[in-house]
Structure formats: C-alpha cells, structure tokens
Amino acid sequence: MTAPLLRIEGLSKRFGGLAVTDAVSLEVRAGEIHALIGPNGAGKTTLINQVSGALAPDAGRILFAGRDITRLSMPRRVRAGLARTFQVTCILPGFSVLENVALAAQARDGSSFRFLRPSAGEDRLNRAALEALAAVGLAHRAAAPAGALAHGEKRQLELAIALATRPRLLLLDEPLAGAGPEETERLIALLGRLRADYGVLLVEHDMRAVFALADRISVLVYGRVIATGAPPEIRANPEVRAAYLGEDEA
Numbered sequence: 001m002t003a004p005l006l007r008i009e010g011l012s013k014r015f016g017g018l019a020v021t022d023a024v025s026l027e028v029r030a031g032e033i034h035a036l037i038g039p040n041g042a043g044k045t046t047l048i049n050q051v052s053g054a055l056a057p058d059a060g061r062i063l064f065a066g067r068d069i070t071r072l073s074m075p076r077r078v079r080a081g082l083a084r085t086f087q088v089t090c091i092l093p094g095f096s097v098l099e100n101v102a103l104a105a106q107a108r109d110g111s112s113f114r115f116l117r118p119s120a121g122e123d124r125l126n127r128a129a130l131e132a133l134a135a136v137g138l139a140h141r142a143a144a145p146a147g148a149l150a151h152g153e154k155r156q157l158e159l160a161i162a163l164a165t166r167p168r169l170l171l172l173d174e175p176l177a178g179a180g181p182e183e184t185e186r187l188i189a190l191l192g193r194l195r196a197d198y199g200v201l202l203v204e205h206d207m208r209a210v211f212a213l214a215d216r217i218s219v220l221v222y223g224r225v226i227a228t229g230a231p232p233e234i235r236a237n238p239e240v241r242a243a244y245l246g247e248d249e250a
C-alpha cells in the first residue's frame with residue numbers, strides 16, 4: 001500500500017478549558033476522499049486550521065508526504081502542496097474570474113518569474129489559471145467579474161483558486177454550503193472527478209454528498225475521532241448513529 005499523503009498523529013488543541021481537538025489521528029491517501037463529519041462544534045474546522053497552518057497545535061504531529069510540517073508556515077505548506085478552501089466564500093469580487101485564479105497561481109510561484117519578461121510571466125499565469133478553470137468547468141466564465149457569479153459558480157471558482165496552487169492535497173471546508181440542489185449535483189460530480197488527481201480531506205454536512213463521495217469517513221465528536229471506516233461501516237456503527245447520524249441517514 002502507498003504511504004499516506006497526509007498523516008495526522010495525536011493532534012490536540014485546547015481553547016481555554018475546552019479540548020477542541022483531542023488526540024486526533026487520521027490519514028489521507030493520494031486518490032482518496034477522506035470525509036470528516038461530526039456535529040456542530042465538534043472541532044472539524046479547528047482540525048483543518050491546524051493542518052493548513054492557520055493554528056498551531058498544542059500537541060501532535062502533521063506529516064505531509066512523509067515530511068513533518070507541524071511547524072511550517074502557511075505559505076510553505078502551500079508550496080509543499082497543501083491547498084484549502086473556506087467555509088465562507090473568499091474571492092475578490094471586483095476582479096475577473098481569471099484574475100482571481102491567476103493571483104493564486106502567482107502566489108504559488110512566488111519569484112519564479114523574475115527572469116521572465118513580465119508579459120511572458122503573465123501569459124504563463126493566465127494559462128495556468130485557464131487550466132484550473134477548465135478543470136472545474138468554469139473556463140467559459142473567465143472574463144466575468146467574480147462578483148457576478150452564481151453561488152455554485154463561486155464554489156467552483158474557489159476550487160480553481162485552490163487548484164492553481166498546484167496542490168497534492170485539498171482541504172475542503174464545507175464546499176457545498178449554501179448550494180442549491182442543482183449546484184450541489186454539479187459540485188458532487190466535480191469533487192468526484194478531482195479525486196483521481198488529489199488527496200482530499202473533506203469537511204461537509206451534506207450527508208448524501210459525503211456518503212456518495214467518501215472512500216473513508218472519520219467521525220469527530222467533542223474533538224475525538226469515535227470511528228473511521230468505509231461508508232457502509234460508518235453507517236452501521238451504533239455509536240456513530242447515536243452520536244450523530246440518526247435514523248434518517250440510514
């Protein structure tokens with residue numbers, strides 16, 4: 001079996017007296033969608049924040065492609081191949097769709113264009129941005145102002161922004177939040193296609209999407225992983241059903 005792309009070992013974070021993530025361990029393999037589910041306040045976003053580098057853990061380790069990244073800055077993690085999207089849409093509405101993605105491509109490449117003429121650098125960024133937009137099915141909207149996109153298209157744009165940083169692992173925090181039924185279908189299909197090329201750690205409340213997409217699911221309750229397994233195992237787990245899923249998810 002291939003080594004995991006992401007390995008989280010005993011990750012703990014306290015806010016005051018509250019253990020928000022409590023010795024959390026899990027792995028994400030390349031080509032796998034690993035969903036992290038759990039009730040509101042279980043610590044899912046706090047875990048993603050620690051993996052992305054927005055929050056320092058109190059204890060535990062984060063290994064990415066075998067390298068310990070626990071103390072690495074956020075920009076260095078992006079350069080290493082970690083990309084995240086946010087629960088709340090995070091785009092520049094006055095810039096075009098293409099510009100939003102080109103900026104992300106530029107942030108990833110940093111100074112790598114310093115020996116190129118600016119226009120050649122710009123062409124390259126635009127090409128990279130168009131490629132990322134094509135991968136999420138949004139190339140036809142490249143010239144539109146980002147603020148004019150429909151909600152579901154904004155979620156696609158956020159994914160393109162993440163892809164433009166050339167990641168190996170995507171940290172997706174509620175990518176379906178606020179999407180209507182048709183947009184949800186489109187985004188589920190898109191996430192399913194991305195699986196071939198990336199590892200994905202997916203936080204999502206839409207259980208139909210989670211059970212349709214995930215190769216494995218970890219269930220977080222009060223900061224602790226109470227179960228990890230394939231979707232049928234999780235669905236049948238009595239502790240999970242009692243703590244989170246309830247009867248209607250069966």
Ligand SMILES: Nc1ncnc2c1ncn2[C@@H]1O[C@H](COP(=O)(O)OP(=O)(O)OP(=O)(O)O)[C@@H](O)[C@H]1O
Binds near residue numbers: 020039041042044
């Ligand atoms: N910076 C902070 N300071 C203090 N408490 C915090 C902070 N960030 C989060 N918390 C608390 O930690 C707990 C876990 O929050 P977190 O956002 O990680 O949960 P979640 O599982 O992502 O929830 P949701 O599904 O509602 O997004 C909550 O009780 C929250 O109030």
